[in-house]
Amino acid sequence: MTRLRRSFGAPLAALIVLLTGIWVLGLIAAPQVIMIEQSLWKMDRPAGADELSVQIDRLYNRLDMLALDRAAARTLSTPSATDAKLAQIDAERAAVAAEIADLETRESTPVRTWTLTNYAQMGQAHLRIFAKTILAALAVTAIAFAVCYPIAFAIAKLEPPRRAALIMLALVIPYAINELLRVFAWQMILNYGGPLNAALGLLGIGPVPFLESGSGVFVAMVYAYILFMVFPLYNVLETLDMNQIEAARDLGAKTWQIHRRIVLPHARPGIAVGCIMTFMLSAGSYSVPYIMTRGTAAPWFAQLVYNRFFQASDWNVGAAYAVSLLAVCTGFVFLMMRLLKVRLRDIAK
Amino acid sequence: MTPTPSGMDIALSGAAVRFGTFQAVHPTDLTIEAGEFFSILGPSGCGKTTILRLLSGFLDPSEGEVRIGGQPMAGIGPSDRPTALIFQNLALFPLMTVWENVAFGLEMRGWKTARRRARAFELLDMVALGGQGDKLPSELSGGQRQRVAIARALAVEPAVLLLDEPLSALDLKLRQHMRAELKQLQETTGITFVYITHDQGEALTMSDRVAVMNRGRIVQVGSADDVYDRPATAFVATFVGEMNRLPGRIESVAEGRARIATAGGSFLAPNPGGLAPGAEAVLFLRPERLHLLAPGEAAANVLEGGLVRRDMEGAFSTLIVETGAGRLTVQRVNSGSGGLPAGPLRLGFADRAGVILPAGETADDAA
Numbered sequence: 001m002t003r004l005r006r007s008f009g010a011p012l013a014a015l016i017v018l019l020t021g022i023w024v025l026g027l028i029a030a031p032q033v034i035m036i037e038q039s040l041w042k043m044d045r046p047a048g049a050d051e052l053s054v055q056i057d058r059l060y061n062r063l064d065m066l067a068l069d070r071a072a073a074r075t076l077s078t079p080s081a082t083d084a085k086l087a088q089i090d091a092e093r094a095a096v097a098a099e100i101a102d103l104e105t106r107e108s109t110p111v112r113t114w115t116l117t118n119y120a121q122m123g124q125a126h127l128r129i130f131a132k133t134i135l136a137a138l139a140v141t142a143i144a145f146a147v148c149y150p151i152a153f154a155i156a157k158l159e160p161p162r163r164a165a166l167i168m169l170a171l172v173i174p175y176a177i178n179e180l181l182r183v184f185a186w187q188m189i190l191n192y193g194g195p196l197n198a199a200l201g202l203l204g205i206g207p208v209p210f211l212e213s214g215s216g217v218f219v220a221m222v223y224a225y226i227l228f229m230v231f232p233l234y235n236v237l238e239t240l241d242m243n244q245i246e247a248a249r250d251l252g253a254k255t256w257q258i259h260r261r262i263v264l265p266h267a268r269p270g271i272a273v274g275c276i277m278t279f280m281l282s283a284g285s286y287s288v289p290y291i292m293t294r295g296t297a298a299p300w301f302a303q304l305v306y307n308r309f310f311q312a313s314d315w316n317v318g319a320a321y322a323v324s325l326l327a328v329c330t331g332f333v334f335l336m337m338r339l340l341k342v343r344l345r346d347i348a349k
Numbered sequence: 350m351t352p353t354p355s356g357m358d359i360a361l362s363g364a365a366v367r368f369g370t371f372q373a374v375h376p377t378d379l380t381i382e383a384g385e386f387f388s389i390l391g392p393s394g395c396g397k398t399t400i401l402r403l404l405s406g407f408l409d410p411s412e413g414e415v416r417i418g419g420q421p422m423a424g425i426g427p428s429d430r431p432t433a434l435i436f437q438n439l440a441l442f443p444l445m446t447v448w449e450n451v452a453f454g455l456e457m458r459g460w461k462t463a464r465r466r467a468r469a470f471e472l473l474d475m476v477a478l479g480g481q482g483d484k485l486p487s488e489l490s491g492g493q494r495q496r497v498a499i500a501r502a503l504a505v506e507p508a509v510l511l512l513d514e515p516l517s518a519l520d521l522k523l524r525q526h527m528r529a530e531l532k533q534l535q536e537t538t539g540i541t542f543v544y545i546t547h548d549q550g551e552a553l554t555m556s557d558r559v560a561v562m563n564r565g566r567i568v569q570v571g572s573a574d575d576v577y578d579r580p581a582t583a584f585v586a587t588f589v590g591e592m593n594r595l596p597g598r599i600e601s602v603a604e605g606r607a608r609i610a611t612a613g614g615s616f617l618a619p620n621p622g623g624l625a626p627g628a629e630a631v632l633f634l635r636p637e638r639l640h641l642l643a644p645g646e647a648a649a650n651v652l653e654g655g656l657v658r659r660d661m662e663g664a665f666s667t668l669i670v671e672t673g674a675g676r677l678t679v680q681r682v683n684s685g686s687g688g689l690p691a692g693p694l695r696l697g698f699a700d701r702a703g704v705i706l707p708a709g710e711t712a713d714d715a716a
Contacts, residue, residue, distance in 0.1 A: 243437075250407075
């Protein structure tokens with residue numbers, strides 16, 4: 001703080017601290033805290049709600065009785081006696097009605113109860129979908145890595161710089177298009193009556209229900225998130241000294257040995273970043289499975305979370321689902337870092 | 350140490366390299382003897398690294414042939430040649446420990462861990478890095494890293510060691526020390542060393558023979574004395590060491606020597622190219638071959654001039670003298686006799702001191 005003030009002056013230093021605070025609070029802490037908080041309570045009927053409703057029923061009966069009494073009172077002999085009786089009954093009715101209103105508010109105002117039960121709400125079916133989503137996201141990550149590693153290596157190390165820039169541009173262009181449009185386009189390509197099935201039909205194959213079988217989600221997801229794998233890999237491979245590869249070859253290493261001993265170890269931070277991003281994005285993807293399956297295949301977990309919030313209107317359980325996904329994703333990050341022996345500092349680079 | 354591996358000889362015959370339209374190396378014939386310390390000296394971009402890549406197998410000649418140990422190398426990749434390369438930036442593997450670096454070639458040959466570790470530590474002992482095997486390369490000093498690179502290359506027991514300016518990253522003191530070490534290593538191992546450098550000091554001190562390259566051509570091959578004292582072209586004369594230049598025209602020739610008329614007078618010097626009278630030529634003269642003449646002292650060649658500057662450099666001093674032939678550099682051994690005589694200086698040099706060569710490209714033109 002003192003150092004900041006010395007380098008930038010008090011107003012600028014205050015601004016920097018303020019902006020950092022907003023960043024940390026608004027972008028990192030607040031969303032997680034809100035979601036976790038939401039997942040840790042539920043609204044319950046208040047304690048003694050059953051007795052309250054019995055009491056309320058009893059009071060309603062009393063009100064009905066009073067109405068009967070009031071009707072009977074009109075037939076009393078003396079008008080003064082009638083008036084006195086009516087006034088007495090009305091006063092009592094008002095008192096009873098007020099009590100009913102009070103009790104009803106007490107009965108119908110749910111009480112916020114802190115609980116972990118939201119996390120126990122996942123039934124077997126949902127657990128299976130949760131596991132399937134995680135496995136599928138892992139598979140998407142693995143496929144993306146298998147596709148991207150050779151591409152990134154070829155661009156970074158084998159192509160002359162100018163052509164490499166051109167190829168990277170060609171890789172980026174699809175990502176200038178809105179994700180929805182891209183996914184819808186693939187939805188149409190893979191559709192039962194789409195061009196791919198038409199082409200397969202010419203060869204006498206199919207039609208293949210790509211979308212209905214759920215494999216369409218895979219294709220679209222690899223396509224949608226592959227760039228998040230290519231770029232970290234490319235960036236890290238570009239920093240690999242070509243002499244290292246040549247030195248290894250000169251010392252007798254075969255191509256696969258060069259990759260295993262030199263290139264892959266060097267690429268570890270990029271692999272970690274690429275895998276983490278691809279995994280997180282595909283594990284939490286909502287639009288891709290939604291568009292690709294249109295309900296014809298089993299949902300992905302993100303869709304379940306959405307349904308908890310908006311169809312079941314149970315925000316607390318929805319939040320618990322979301323936090324579970326977050327926990328698994330965070331676990332994946334640490335697992336990747338452990339496996340690849342990468343520290344946070346390397347990833348930040 | 351294992352039994353001394355013997356070096357192999359190398360032969361380039363008509364080997365040339367073209368990159369598109371650029372002729373990186375013109376057709377070259379070159380023979381390097383087995384067990385020789387051979388340097389290729391030249392400015393950057395002269396094609397010396399390209400020749401090294403031809404030998405190491407990272408590059409195939411566009412035409413001609415490379416033979417190592419009598420075997421044609423066509424179609425044999427870097428991993429299968431009896432060569433090992435030491436890179437300019439050393440290219441140590443930063444994520445492996447020092448001993449893993451040294452043992453890398455053995456690992457690739459399928460040696461078991463214990464055996465290659467033992468061998469790596471043997472080699473590290475040999476280069477005086479005994480206790481450093483479990484460190485990372487980044488924890489070593491520049492000179493130590495240098496030795497790791499040497500040990501790593503020697504581990505695969507090459508017959509030819511190719512060195513691509515490996516000392517250029519070191520400071521002067523260390524460089525001089527490493528020169529002596531490399532030379533000694535070459536003598537004890539008997540391996541053929543091919544050493545690429547743009548530093549003539551390195552080439553002259555270590556090499557049995559030096560090839561001077563310019564623009565894709567080897568312009569002279571010879572011992573250090575040959576290229577320094579008997580340069581074949583104006584380029585070699587100016588690239589290797591300091592050189593004064595006195596352009597002029599040949600007046601007369603006799604017995605391998607010629608008399609050349611320059612703006613500073615007419616001088617007698619060797620004429621190795623056999624230039625004929627009337628030819629345009631340049632007299633090249635080393636600063637240390639020019640002497641200050643005492644009053645009345647005679648010399649084969651004499652010229653006069655005024656002192657412009659004197660730089661005291663310790664063991665010797667450098668004088669810049671303005672003469673009729675332009676500014677000349679004179680190197681004067683510090684004999685302890687003190688300062689210079691006042692007034693104009695008389696300079697003299699022997700009739701074998703200089704060399705007359707046809708005017709041509711010099712190192713300054715190339716740069």
